[in-house]
Amino acid sequence: MKRKRTGLVKRLLLNLFIIALGVGMLYPILWLIGASFKPSNQIFTEVSIWPSNPTLDNFKEGWLGIGIVGFDTFFKNSFFICIISAFANAIFCSLTAYAFARLKFVGKNVWFALMMVTLMLPSHVTTIPRYIMFRRMGWINTFLPIIVPKFFATDAFFIFLLVQFIRSLPRDMDESATIDGCSKAGIYTRIIMPLTVPALITTLLFTFLWTWDDFFNQLLYLTSPTKYTVPMGLRLFLDSSGMSMWGPMFAMSTLSLIPAFILFFSLQKYFVRGIATTGIKG
Amino acid sequence: MNRLNKRAVRDTLGSYVFLVPWLIGFFLLTLYPMCYSLYLSFTRFNIRTPPQWIGMANYLVMFKGSAALPRDERFLNSIWVTFRFVFISVPVKLVFALTVAMLMNKKLRLIGLYRALYYIPTLLGGSVAIAVLWRRLFASDGLLNMILSSLFGFTNLPAWISNPSYALYTLIILAVWQFGSPMIIFLAGLQQIPREYYEASSVDGAGPIRQFFAITLPSLSPIIFFNFVMQMISAFQSFTQAFIVSGGSGGPLDSTMFYSLYLYIKGFGFSEMGYAAAMAWVLLIVIAILTAISFKSSGTLVSYGSGE
Numbered sequence: 392m393k394r395k396r397t398g399l400v401k402r403l404l405l406n407l408f409i410i411a412l413g414v415g416m417l418y419p420i421l422w423l424i425g426a427s428f429k430p431s432n433q434i435f436t437e438v439s440i441w442p443s444n445p446t447l448d449n450f451k452e453g454w455l456g457i458g459i460v461g462f463d464t465f466f467k468n469s470f471f472i473c474i475i476s477a478f479a480n481a482i483f484c485s486l487t488a489y490a491f492a493r494l495k496f497v498g499k500n501v502w503f504a505l506m507m508v509t510l511m512l513p514s515h516v517t518t519i520p521r522y523i524m525f526r527r528m529g530w531i532n533t534f535l536p537i538i539v540p541k542f543f544a545t546d547a548f549f550i551f552l553l554v555q556f557i558r559s560l561p562r563d564m565d566e567s568a569t570i571d572g573c574s575k576a577g578i579y580t581r582i583i584m585p586l587t588v589p590a591l592i593t594t595l596l597f598t599f600l601w602t603w604d605d606f607f608n609q610l611l612y613l614t615s616p617t618k619y620t621v622p623m624g625l626r627l628f629l630d631s632s633g634m635s636m637w638g639p640m641f642a643m644s645t646l647s648l649i650p651a652f653i654l655f656f657s658l659q660k661y662f663v664r665g666i667a668t669t670g671i672k673g
Numbered sequence: 674m675n676r677l678n679k680r681a682v683r684d685t686l687g688s689y690v691f692l693v694p695w696l697i698g699f700f701l702l703t704l705y706p707m708c709y710s711l712y713l714s715f716t717r718f719n720i721r722t723p724p725q726w727i728g729m730a731n732y733l734v735m736f737k738g739s740a741a742l743p744r745d746e747r748f749l750n751s752i753w754v755t756f757r758f759v760f761i762s763v764p765v766k767l768v769f770a771l772t773v774a775m776l777m778n779k780k781l782r783l784i785g786l787y788r789a790l791y792y793i794p795t796l797l798g799g800s801v802a803i804a805v806l807w808r809r810l811f812a813s814d815g816l817l818n819m820i821l822s823s824l825f826g827f828t829n830l831p832a833w834i835s836n837p838s839y840a841l842y843t844l845i846i847l848a849v850w851q852f853g854s855p856m857i858i859f860l861a862g863l864q865q866i867p868r869e870y871y872e873a874s875s876v877d878g879a880g881p882i883r884q885f886f887a888i889t890l891p892s893l894s895p896i897i898f899f900n901f902v903m904q905m906i907s908a909f910q911s912f913t914q915a916f917i918v919s920g921g922s923g924g925p926l927d928s929t930m931f932y933s934l935y936l937y938i939k940g941f942g943f944s945e946m947g948y949a950a951a952m953a954w955v956l957l958i959v960i961a962i963l964t965a966i967s968f969k970s971s972g973t974l975v976s977y978g979s980g981e
Contacts, residue, residue: 402781405776405781406783408776409776409787410787412773413790413791416791416794417790417793417794419807419810419816420803422816423802435814435815435819436819438816438819438820438824483694483695486692486694486695487691487694489691490689490691490695494684494688494691495685496684496685496688496689496692497685499688502692502696505699506695506699509699509703511906511961512703512707513906513910513953513956513960514910515933515952515953515956515957516706516707516710516953516954517702517703517706517707517710518953519706519710519713519946519949519950519953520705520707520709520713520950521702521706523720523946524706540698540702542698543694543697543698543699543702544694544698545698545699545702550695574687575687575688575691576690579691600796603800604799604913606913606917607912607937610916611941622913626801626917630920637809640805641806643802644801644802644803644805644806647800648803651796651797651800652796655793655796656789659789663857663861666857
């Protein structure tokens with residue numbers, strides 16, 4: 392009886408400790424969200440998270456952005472790039488993964504080894520030549536340099552993730568389909584693709600979020616505000632506005648975090664697989 | 674050609690159909706650019722006029738310098754800044770991730786919720802929005818100083834972001850704060866350790882600290898190693914946070930001049946594409962060497978737990 396009670400106290404203390412540490416860690420984010428509802432003159436005088444006079448003015452003002460281009464454009468551009476990238480990446484990585492995981496062909500081991508090497512490659516070695524190529528093709532200030540590479544399965548992480556997943560599937564279904572005369576394309580679309588849906592969702596999810604936050608490529612290739620994405624819009628806002636604009640700035644920052652929040656809390660279990668397989672990046 | 678061979682050829686051709694997009698990408702978007710950037714690294718190239726072959730000059734300027742071309746001290750500084758960032762932030766992050774993972778491995782009713790909440794900094798931390806927030810957190814009139822002065826009565830607090838002695842540490846804190854991925858990988862590792870190990874050792878009278886060093890740490894060593902290599906590779910390439918926090922300058926006084934930020938400034942600010950390409954190759958080689966060293970040393974440091 393006594394032992395049970397000390398266990399209970401211990402568990403309570405543990406819970407309290409975890410919550411306190413967690414609140415401390417999330418405090419900056421909560422403060423940001425709170426600050427976006429505070430009138431500008433209160434943002435830097437209030438330590439508390441909760442706004443004492445909540446207002447939506449920051450959102451109204453921020454949404455208009457700078458001059459002629461508003462955050463509606465930035466959000467539209469970001470969603471466009473991210474959705475296309477996510478689907479292209481999932482489709483083309485899964486085609487490649489199917490070939491590596493299931494098919495027999497000459498040169499497979501060499502290609503697979505090369506694919507694994509590109510996994511470790513810092514992107515910087517291709518940044519400058521790609522920029523020169525895309526510039527020659529007249530693709531600067533278009534979405535093409537960001538989207539097109541996804542149609543060629545250049546993200547080896549996801550190929551690797553899907554290869555691992557397809558290898559773990561039982562082979563008897565596609566073997567019996569082969570005996571029944573089903574083609575490779577048929578096996579892929581009717582058996583492999585439906586069975587890899589969980590891994591495909593992981594791929595969609597991570598590609599979407601990484602592209603949403605991929606500031607470097609957007610900074611390189613998008614040069615006019617009408618083409619800007621949300622991160623670029625925030626940066627423009629930061630550079631062009633003085634101290635008085637922190638309220639709208641925080642409001643738009645808060646909005647920019649919402650897609651990640653929604654995806655994370657609705658698709659949480661798919662996250663764990665992605666992290667465990669790729670291990671890298673935020 | 675017999676029937677079997679014909680079938681093998683048809684099989685291979687049929688398989689390559691699936692591989693074609695990746696092959697095109699590999700040759701056009703990875704291999705060719707790599708060779709091209711290697712070539713550019715031996716040239717002077719401003720993108721408007723054709724590249725000019727200058728041999729090893731770019732590499733010499735980085736490391737040695739000469740009477741005509743003095744050594745690039747900003748480059749060496751960016752290496753120093755990046756090394757400090759990587760080798761402080763990664764170990765601290767891993768210690769933190771492991772500590773939290775052990776907390777998250779407890780059997781509590783709300784543990785699922787806790788794990789999700791502890792992952793949020795990682796989910797959001799790479800964004801421009803959080804970098805902007807960071808800039809306000811550590812400004813002279815920012816949130817941190819507001820707390821320190823109003824709650825604890827400190828005065829004369831520094832402007833952390835614009836002080837060369839502290840600016841890098843604000844970025845290190847930001848990196849450590851995003852400990853979620855290694856935490857989840859550690860958690861998966863902790864769940865693999867058989868409970869009997871702990872039960873047997875506690876029968877033998879081992880306390881929790883002894884258990885940590887005798888069981889937990891050795892069992893996790895391959896995972897610690899994996900996390901270390903992966904985090905190191907990605908830390909070397911950090912860009913966004915330093916760019917936003919320093920307003921694109923790497924300042925104050927180049928104290929947050931990360932390697933990729935300097936590469937960007939050289940290549941796209943000063944249009945010294947040849948030099949930037951050479952920097953990219955140096956980064957590739959540095960990462961390759963450090964990864965090789967890690968793998969070498971893992972032989973002695975990592976126990977893969979087969980046999981005694």
